[in-house]
Amino acid sequence: MDDSGLPQAWEVRHSNSKNLPYYFNAIDKVSRWEPPQGTDTEKLKKYMATHHSASQGLNTARPEGKIRAAHLLVKHRDSRRPASWREAQITRTKEDAMSIIKGHEQKIRSGSTTLGELATSESDCSSARKRGDLGYFGKGDMQQEFEEAAFGLQPGQMSTVIETASGLHLIERLE
Template sequence: MSSAETGLPDGWEVRRSNTKNLPYYFHAVTKDSRWEPPAGTDPEMLKTYMADNHSSKGVAPAAFAPTEGKIRCAHLLVKHRDSRRPASWREPKITRSVEDARQMIGSYQAQIQAHEAGTGQPNAKSLSELATTESDCSSARKGGDLGFFGKGDMQKEFEQAAFNLAKGEVSGVVETASGVHLIQRLE
């Protein structure tokens, strides 16, 4: 895999963690490794490469076994400059306003609603499809899947919305210190 293919700076490559079964970034010369892409990454090229080569399709989630009192959700996160950590695998420094993030999540929400309605619109996509390429959370590698979690494991606003969803249901827009979310309850 070349930097022309991945959008990563020279010397960097994408590898898969044996323990977490997730992709990470590795520099063969310096032996530096990280979960977030290094500075100088072309986010559009990386987004395309990750969607083509590291999506969750066919990956058996080992640590996704249900436990009493826990639910499983996926989400799509759009961060903004006032987010708790305004950086992601897509963008090393996020500068968009909270209003821009709300507009983006609104656009994604419309695409998800069109997908669920089965309208056949060309831009209709599932939350998982959109999360894989558009989410600012590292869970994008798994289609936004966060696995199972219980009460007290997530930020209050996120937890409240998630636990109020029926299986398969997608939330409205949820704002937390991390950014703006859409959440889908999987189990």
């Protein structure tokens, strides 16, 4: 294991098509979005925050009918895909996930941190590398509950906890 916390033969690479990091096993020629079994997740969180998080530059024009939002996702064992870049298998209950995300919400609302800062190390979405920024999306691009909440916000506003099949979200409307 190196400073990334990944098992031997695994490395972090960057996807040009999705503009996100992924995990690659050079021996088996296997790639995946979630970290492999045996990953030291604490080391990986630090490594990814240092080497693979990028602040998004300001975009000058918003595409017609689209908004831009960031989110922080906390998955649980009943999520559609109970795995993430942080954990190969997520076993927490929905109640535990709710407790975690409520704690994150409290920190953000108190002003002690921002959603983007917390997302880089705490979000179970691969958008964590981009401070939770999902880029521009329009109606029909996201799960219904997520879309309704995001489109209901004004730029700069953050939602309460939103539940989707993916897990529990805090959403911040960026543009």
